[in-house]
Amino acid sequence: MNVRAYHHGDLRAALVSEGMALLVERAADAVSLREVARRAGVSATAVYRHFPDKEALMTALANEGLARLAAAQHAAFEAKGGGVDGFSATGAAYVRFALANPALFRMIFAHHSPGDLTAGDTSDDAMSFLLQNARALAPPGTDPRAFALQCWSLAHGLALLMLDGHVPVDDAAIDRIVDVRAMTGGHVQPGEGFDRPGTCA
Amino acid sequence: MNVRAYHHGDLRAALVSEGMALLVERAADAVSLREVARRAGVSATAVYRHFPDKEALMTALANEGLARLAAAQHAAFEAKGGGVDGFSATGAAYVRFALANPALFRMIFAHHSPGDLTAGDTSDDAMSFLLQNARALAPPGTDPRAFALQCWSLAHGLALLMLDGHVPVDDAAIDRIVDVRAMTGGHVQPGEGFDRPGTCA
DNA sequence: CTCAAATGTTTACGGTATAAACATAACCGA
DNA sequence: TCGGTTATGTTTATACCGTAAACATTTGAG
Known part of the structure; x- marks a missing residue:
């Protein structure tokens, strides 16, 4: 072609x-x-x-946007050297990407993507990256898929609430709200940094 | 008039x-x-x-929708007799309302509402209801406003991810994901039911 | 009863998505 | 090199849309 x-x-x-x-x-x-x-x-x-129609062009734009979002998240993860802090950083990067690209962010999620949380982690997209992190960092006895969905929902919801003007945009608040430790009650997987109370307070 | x-x-x-x-x-x-x-x-x-224009009609529809959403949340809260379970139920009701009224739910948040989390709790809308619950149920030492925002973001994000087809709609999952205890690490305010591990797992 | 204001209609304009017919330019086999 | 098939772009046309302007009617107040 x-x-x-x-x-x-x-x-x-x-x-x-x-x-x-x-x-x-x-x-x-x-x-x-x-x-x-x-x-x-x-x-x-x-x-x-x-x-074929306008929708198709918009989908193409959404795909391009999704790639950029994933890149921003990976960069944030690497910048923190991975681990819990890296994972939290991917959430913050998600929200900041939304705030920096409002129309594009909305477009991405207004168009159905192939993957969802029930799919395996074989796809090389952001979904498997999320599940991979969730598996490594979910509190003991917690379903990694449920944990992943909670983290995603938290970041997604915050992004949209700020985007729609229902919550004041506060850069420091982004890190505070999207903090994995706040969702685990201070517990992290052994070997992933030291155990301390969530910074959300 | x-x-x-x-x-x-x-x-x-x-x-x-x-x-x-x-x-x-x-x-x-x-x-x-x-x-x-x-x-x-x-x-x-x-x-x-x-x-005056189409936007104004849409805003009127959004206001009507917001009233219905608030009513659904209050009903869910009362049905559980308040407390932690009641609060969690408001979150689940939020998500179920979105799934039952997709277009209306989107409309509500696509139009700027007056209140935000920085405002006092004097307004008689859903915001003060949320803050009131957050104040009563936030883990000790946690900023109730941050806790409220986390709860709201979690429900809002889950609602939209399911609405947009990025996450499979699973009725049982709604209660599991939107569980206050999952965000407090199993801690709840004294007197609000017994302390047990979050059901999210 | 009259008149001004409130309410609804007709008409018109520029914008939109997109279908159909047409025009051209590129490649491909002979 | 040639000729035709196909990919690409244009013109034209249709049926919507939001909304402005001028007009018509109904209502209630004086």
């Missing part, structure tokens, strides 16, 4: 690029097919040669 | 009613002003005699 070099060069990539740029300025529902096409210097209906 | 008895009778109420009905069938962005007007048996522009 050679996408290079036809009339435009690579219109598909250009449309995704312009779409991403528009999502920085506008909310997703204020981004129109026609405007994306206009920015790419192409007629409105040219988009339909690469995407 | 006498709204009764003119040409239509009470068009404003009828528009809200038809709008709510449409939100049961369609997503919010698929509900058009014109369709609401059509259902109310009125011309498209008649809506503008009661709402």
